[in-house]
Amino acid sequence: MNDLATDTTDDEAAAPHRLWASDTGTLREPSRRALVQLLRGPYLSAGRHGHLWNALLNDEQQIRSRLADLFLDLVTDQQGQFAFVRNAESPDTDLPKVMRTATLTFLDTAMLLHLRQLLLRADSGEATIVGQDEITDQLQVYSGRDGADPAGFARRVNASWMKLTRYGIIAPTSTEGRSVISPVLRLVFDAQQITAVQAEYARIAAIAEEEDPSADDDTVIDPAHAPTEHEEDR
Numbered sequence: 001m002n003d004l005a006t007d008t009t010d011d012e013a014a015a016p017h018r019l020w021a022s023d024t025g026t027l028r029e030p031s032r033r034a035l036v037q038l039l040r041g042p043y044l045s046a047g048r049h050g051h052l053w054n055a056l057l058n059d060e061q062q063i064r065s066r067l068a069d070l071f072l073d074l075v076t077d078q079q080g081q082f083a084f085v086r087n088a089e090s091p092d093t094d095l096p097k098v099m100r101t102a103t104l105t106f107l108d109t110a111m112l113l114h115l116r117q118l119l120l121r122a123d124s125g126e127a128t129i130v131g132q133d134e135i136t137d138q139l140q141v142y143s144g145r146d147g148a149d150p151a152g153f154a155r156r157v158n159a160s161w162m163k164l165t166r167y168g169i170i171a172p173t174s175t176e177g178r179s180v181i182s183p184v185l186r187l188v189f190d191a192q193q194i195t196a197v198q199a200e201y202a203r204i205a206a207i208a209e210e211e212d213p214s215a216d217d218d219t220v221i222d223p224a225h226a227p228t229e230h231e232e233d234r
Contacts (some may be wrong), residue, residue: 007083042168046081080183
């Protein structure tokens with residue numbers, strides 16, 4: 001009996017955070033759940049996952065190391081209190097792409113850029129809420145051939161709105177037709193990408209491009225913003 005008690009104690013000392021018989025993990029349970037939420041996407045935030053955000057802060061280096069083992073990079077914003085993961089990049093090594101990206105249509109990207117501008121103009125720390133009708137009005141400049149078919153253009157705007165909702169870029173509020181913009185949108189593109197895309201879209205708007213803008217372009221959204229399903233930790 002004494003030997004058995006000793007063996008059990010030794011096992012617990014070797015794996016103090018064991019959750020099942022064959023568990024060899026070293027992270028505490030809350031930190032594991034934070035890691036899972038990061039992998040599920042689209043992001044982890046203090047506002048939506050308070051206990052997981054605290055766990056991330058407590059074990060950030062270990063969680064960052066676990067993600068690095070999977071060729072993933074952890075991005076955190078301490079001021080905005082959110083974090084997400086994206087594929088790691090190296091100029092010297094061809095790293096595997098673990099998290100998938102999503103190709104956006106012309107209108108998807110135009111909407112995303114406008115939402116980002118609204119977010120950046122808002123007071124830091126306050127929720128940025130926008131109405132779908134407002135976005136539709138702002139995107140009229142890109143209606144192209146659909147200018148003669150307002151209903152068709154509205155359907156395409158609605159499809160883009162639903163897509164960005166599915167990716168976690170916007171989240172519905174209690175008021176129908178109004179959504180809050182996710183703070184992660186601040187970090188979707190880097191400054192160089194934003195400048196290039198905005199310049200191209202300004203050019204298209206200026207010359208009233210007649211080609212159908214509904215065709216897919218090559219814009220991609222970072223992996224954390226294209227989850228298989230938008231889920232919250234339970």
